[in-house]
Amino acid sequence: MSGRAQASAGELLELVRSGRATTRGALQQVTGLSRATVGQRLDRLFRAGWLREGAGGPVDSPLGGRPSITLEFDDSHAVVLAADLDTRHARAAVLSLTGEILAEHGGTLVIEDGPDAVLGELGRWFAELLEKAGHRADEVCGIGLAVPGPVDSETGRVVQPPIMPGWDGYDIRERLARAFGEHTGAGRVPVLVDNDANLMAYGEQRTGYVDCSAFVLVKVSTGIGAGVVVDGSIYRGIDGGAGDIGHIRVGTDALCRCGSYGCLAAVASGGAVARRLAESGVPAASGSDVRDLLTAGHVEAAALAREAGRQVGDVLATVVTLLNPGVLMIAGDLAGTPFLTGVRELLYQRALPRSTAHLDVVTSRLGERAGLVGAGALVVEYLYAPGRAEERLLALGV
Numbered sequence: 472m473s474g475r476a477q478a479s480a481g482e483l484l485e486l487v488r489s490g491r492a493t494t495r496g497a498l499q500q501v502t503g504l505s506r507a508t509v510g511q512r513l514d515r516l517f518r519a520g521w522l523r524e525g526a527g528g529p530v531d532s533p534l535g536g537r538p539s540i541t542l543e544f545d546d547s548h549a550v551v552l553a554a555d556l557d558t559r560h561a562r563a564a565v566l567s568l569t570g571e572i573l574a575e576h577g578g579t580l581v582i583e584d585g586p587d588a589v590l591g592e593l594g595r596w597f598a599e600l601l602e603k604a605g606h607r608a609d610e611v612c613g614i615g616l617a618v619p620g621p622v623d624s625e626t627g628r629v630v631q632p633p634i635m636p637g638w639d640g641y642d643i644r645e646r647l648a649r650a651f652g653e654h655t656g657a658g659r660v661p662v663l664v665d666n667d668a669n670l671m672a673y674g675e676q677r678t679g680y681v682d683c684s685a686f687v688l689v690k691v692s693t694g695i696g697a698g699v700v701v702d703g704s705i706y707r708g709i710d711g712g713a714g715d716i717g718h719i720r721v722g723t724d725a726l727c728r729c730g731s732y733g734c735l736a737a738v739a740s741g742g743a744v745a746r747r748l749a750e751s752g753v754p755a756a757s758g759s760d761v762r763d764l765l766t767a768g769h770v771e772a773a774a775l776a777r778e779a780g781r782q783v784g785d786v787l788a789t790v791v792t793l794l795n796p797g798v799l800m801i802a803g804d805l806a807g808t809p810f811l812t813g814v815r816e817l818l819y820q821r822a823l824p825r826s827t828a829h830l831d832v833v834t835s836r837l838g839e840r841a842g843l844v845g846a847g848a849l850v851v852e853y854l855y856a857p858g859r860a861e862e863r864l865l866a867l868g869v
C-alpha cells in the first residue's frame with residue numbers, strides 16, 4: 472500500500488454509502504487494508520448501528536473465492552428534521568437518513584414576523600411531526616433549514632437578506648435548536664442553515680441527476696435565486712453569495728425589495744408578474760397567485776410569464792456560458808410551460824452554441840419538496856462525512 476494514511480471506519484462507511492464498495496472484499500480492494508483490519512472497522516460501524524448486511528444475499532467477490540455478503544447503510548438508527556421557509560409559507564418534515572419523507576406539514580408561517588416567532592413555531596411543528604411519524608426526539612440527529620436569503624454557511628446566519636426583515640445576523644441555529652428542545656425535551660442537536668435555492672438544487676441533483684457534475688437550479692417565486700451543485704457539492708462562493716442572480720440589474724425603473732431599481736427580481740419574478748396583473752385589474756398579489764392563474768390557463772398571466780422567462784433567460788445565457796452545466800432546472804411558482812418557453816427563447820439565442828449543446832433545460836422533479844430533501848441530505852452528509860463520522864463513533868464509545 473502507498474504512504475497514504477489508512478482508511479478509517481468513517482471512510483469505509485462513505486465507500487458503502489456511495490455504492491463504490493459494498494462488500495468486505497471490495498473494501499479491501501479499494502482501501503488496501505487487510506481483511507482483519509476491514510473486519511475490525513466494520514465491527515465498530517455494526518456496533519454503532521450504522522451498518523447492516525444487505526437483504527439481497529451474497530454476491531460474487533471481486534477477489535474471487537467465496538461469494539460476499541453485501542453491506543448497506545443502516546438508516547433506522549436516527550431521523551433528520553428539515554424545514555423550508557418561504558416568505559409566507561413553510562414546509563417541514565421528518566426524513567429518514569436515506570431521504571425518505573416520513574411525515575410532512577405545510578402551512579402559513581410569515582417570515583416578516585421575525586426569527587424568534589417563526590423558529591419558535593417551527594419547533595412546535597417538529598414536535599408534532601415526530602409524533603405523527605412515530606419517532607422519539609432523541610432519535611433526531613440533526614436539523615436542516617432552507618431560508619429565502621443569502622446565508623453564511625460558517626455561522627448559519629443570513630446576510631443582508633432583502634426579503635427577510637429582522638433576520639440579518641440572527642443566530643438561527645441557536646434559536647431553532649432551543650425551540651426544538653423546548654417542545655420536545657430533547658438535548659441539543661446540530662442545526663444547518665442554507666439558502667433555499669442551494670438546498671433545492673442539492674435535493675434535485677442528489678435524487679435525480681447524480682451523474683451530472685455541473686447542475687444549476689433557478690427558483691422563480693417571490694424572488695429569484697439560483698443554486699449551483701458542482702461535483703456533488705453546493706458551490707457557495709467565498710461569502711455564500713454565489714447564485715444570487717435576482718439582483719442583477721436588467722432594467723431601470725422597477726423598485727426592488729432590496730431597495731435598488733431594475734433588479735431581475737423586480738421585473739421577472741412571480742411577485743413582479745403578480746404586480747403587473749394587478750395593475751391591469753386581475754386579482755393577484757403573490758407568486759403563488761400567478762401559479763394558480765397559470766394552472767387555470769389565464770391568457771394574460773401566460774403572456775407575462777413568458778416575457779418574464781425571456782428576461783430570466785437573458786441572464787441565464789451568461790450563467791450557462793460561465794458554468795457550462797449539464798442540467799438547468801427551473802423551479803418555483805413560475806416553473807411551467809410559458810415561462811420555460813421564454814427562458815429557452817433567449818437562452819439559446821444569446822448563449823454560445825457550445826455552452827448549450829449538451830444542456831438539458833428541465834422543470835423540477837421534486838416540486839415543493841426539493842428544499843426539504845436537500846436540507847435533510849445536507850445534514851446527513853455533514854454528520855456522516857468520514858472525519859465527523861469518526862468523531863461521532865468515538866463519542867458513542869465504539
Ligand SMILES: [Zn+2]
Nearest residue numbers: 718727729734
Ligand atoms: Zn434587488
